[in-house]
Amino acid sequence: MKPQTIESSQETVSPPSRRRVNRVIEAMPPSGIRKFFDLVMGRPNVVSLGVGEPDFVTPWHICDAGIHSLEMGKTSYSSNQGITELREEIAAYLKRVHQAEYNPADQIIVTVGGSEALDLAFRAVLEPGDQALVVDPSFVSYAPLAAMAGGEPVRVATTQEEGFTPRIEDLERATTERTRAIIVNYPNNPTGATITQEKLEAIAQFTLDHDLILISDEMYHPLTYEGTSPTFAALPELRDHLILVHGFSKAWAMTGWRMGFTAGPVDIINGMLKIHQYCMMCASTPSQFAALEALRHGADEVEKMRREYDARRRFVVHHFNRIGLDCPTPYGAFYAFPSIRSTGLSSEDFAQRLLERENVAVVPGTAFGECGEGHIRCSYATSMADLRKAMQRIESFVQSL
Amino acid sequence: MPLRAQILETLQRDARLTAAEIAVMTGSDEKTVTAEIEALEKEGVILAYKTLVDPERTQSKVTCLIEVSVQPERGSGFDSIAERVYRFPEVKTVFLVSGGYDLLVMVEGDAIRDIADFVTDKLSTLPNVRSTASHFLLKKYKEMGTILVEHRERERMPVSP
Numbered sequence A: 001m002k003p004q005t006i007e008s009s010q011e012t013v014s015p016p017s018r019r020r021v022n023r024v025i026e027a028m029p030p031s032g033i034r035k036f037f038d039l040v041m042g043r044p045n046v047v048s049l050g051v052g053e054p055d056f057v058t059p060w061h062i063c064d065a066g067i068h069s070l071e072m073g074k075t076s077y078s079s080n081q082g083i084t085e086l087r088e089e090i091a092a093y094l095k096r097v098h099q100a101e102y103n104p105a106d107q108i109i110v111t112v113g114g115s116e117a118l119d120l121a122f123r124a125v126l127e128p129g130d131q132a133l134v135v136d137p138s139f140v141s142y143a144p145l146a147a148m149a150g151g152e153p154v155r156v157a158t159t160q161e162e163g164f165t166p167r168i169e170d171l172e173r174a175t176t177e178r179t180r181a182i183i184v185n186y187p188n189n190p191t192g193a194t195i196t197q198e199k200l201e202a203i204a205q206f207t208l209d210h211d212l213i214l215i216s217d218e219m220y221h222p223l224t225y226e227g228t229s230p231t232f233a234a235l236p237e238l239r240d241h242l243i244l245v246h247g248f249s250k251a252w253a254m255t256g257w258r259m260g261f262t263a264g265p266v267d268i269i270n271g272m273l274k275i276h277q278y279c280m281m282c283a284s285t286p287s288q289f290a291a292l293e294a295l296r297h298g299a300d301e302v303e304k305m306r307r308e309y310d311a312r313r314r315f316v317v318h319h320f321n322r323i324g325l326d327c328p329t330p331y332g333a334f335y336a337f338p339s340i341r342s343t344g345l346s347s348e349d350f351a352q353r354l355l356e357r358e359n360v361a362v363v364p365g366t367a368f369g370e371c372g373e374g375h376i377r378c379s380y381a382t383s384m385a386d387l388r389k390a391m392q393r394i395e396s397f398v399q400s401l
Numbered sequence B: 001m002p003l004r005a006q007i008l009e010t011l012q013r014d015a016r017l018t019a020a021e022i023a024v025m026t027g028s029d030e031k032t033v034t035a036e037i038e039a040l041e042k043e044g045v046i047l048a049y050k051t052l053v054d055p056e057r058t059q060s061k062v063t064c065l066i067e068v069s070v071q072p073e074r075g076s077g078f079d080s081i082a083e084r085v086y087r088f089p090e091v092k093t094v095f096l097v098s099g100g101y102d103l104l105v106m107v108e109g110d111a112i113r114d115i116a117d118f119v120t121d122k123l124s125t126l127p128n129v130r131s132t133a134s135h136f137l138l139k140k141y142k143e144m145g146t147i148l149v150e151h152r153e154r155e156r157m158p159v160s161p
């Protein structure tokens, strides 16, 4: 079965006498991804590099643990924070991989994907009018989530030259007395960028200097190439200011299970837990058992997928550069973010014309913020056969310009 | 991971990749990869490049798995009797296994008749064969790590954040 869209109802609503939808929500622009999704749907034979999730199915032993939990009748709510064994396993993982000690009793919450953890973080930290620094380009949810939490997202520009990490002077310039939080994401969606230890420490120092809360989305942390990625959690001086967001969607190929987690200082986690307990109760119980298996026995499968992404990564970077689309080497996640400036087209035009002419879907960089202009995001969580086809088609598209 | 292991892993996923492509995918160069593949072939690490075909779509052959109990020979153990079996061209696979029997033999023929003839005339009459038990293959679900039955399409959204 292919994903289907359902026609939205076209009925016209007469102007209501009273406001019916919250002004912040109503003013929020629809996601740039959504627009492209609509363009792609209904076109046959599209090769898509637009997908932000693994092409692998969840490793079978993880599915099996989920199925087994259902057979054992694990169909009730779990504790609000998540099942104890899973929180303990997460704490052990964070200690092992992020060199960070978190108490599973009061410093970890199992969430409905990393998405919920991000929402909890903004809502627990921001008050009306508080500002949150959001690196540009970045994952599509950050700015809207900050705004829906009542805060005001403030975008901080980055460039390819700076490796898509913010310069400290730009962070300083964007900071006011209303700034409360900053959110960063390395390895990064959409750029594939990782961060150096030096820059990481500088951002940590900046956070401490201004007494901010740093939300670090380390969703792609297990997926790095040619070396590992430094983690904010490993900095002891930052611990009291750090909300770590992580999850199983990407590295363990578990997007549909909706499994994420967050770790942080006791007071903030306690605040996040209040929101979670009222709006979510708990994450899906069978998914929690699957996640437990993923942490206990999933490392080999993650490594196998990582190696395959790595081979594809080298393949796409090589071909983009060969075609003449300057492609900075991505060292993490599963995205390449080549520059299309040499074509003279805007990101949006490039993506739209590429789709119309060659049936290849990519996401314009501008879907992730203004600084994405001049780039397209290409996911290599795509089979080699499709990548090969896509690169041939992109080449003939670029030559036709 | 050493280049050798990377090349083998890459080729086992897709044997049609060129040395140039493998070089790109492993961060090496074409010359080194070509030399390494030649060495792997020469050393007998890489034995063949074959195509895995879905038998359901080409089906004409009959396949039979035969459990064979044999009397091993002094000096050569199971090897000489195994050779007597694997030299037959209709024999596609021969494994020596532990447990209730010794050789697991996979045989292919055009019809059940051919396999029956093979077992009665050629196999069970070999001097050291004590007994055989034949199982005709009805359906293949998975072979060499590839699942053959489901051509399920992934239901990923074509564009997502």
Ligand SMILES: Cc1ncc(COP(=O)(O)O)c(C=O)c1O
Residues within 6 Å of the ligand: A052, A112, A113, A114, A115, A116, A139, A185, A188, A189, A217, A219, A246, A247, A248, A249, A255, A258, A259, A260, B161
């Ligand atoms: C950077 C980043 N953070 C968070 C998420 C949310 O993932 P999930 O809610 O599936 O854990 C995504 C998914 O695309 C992402 O790319």
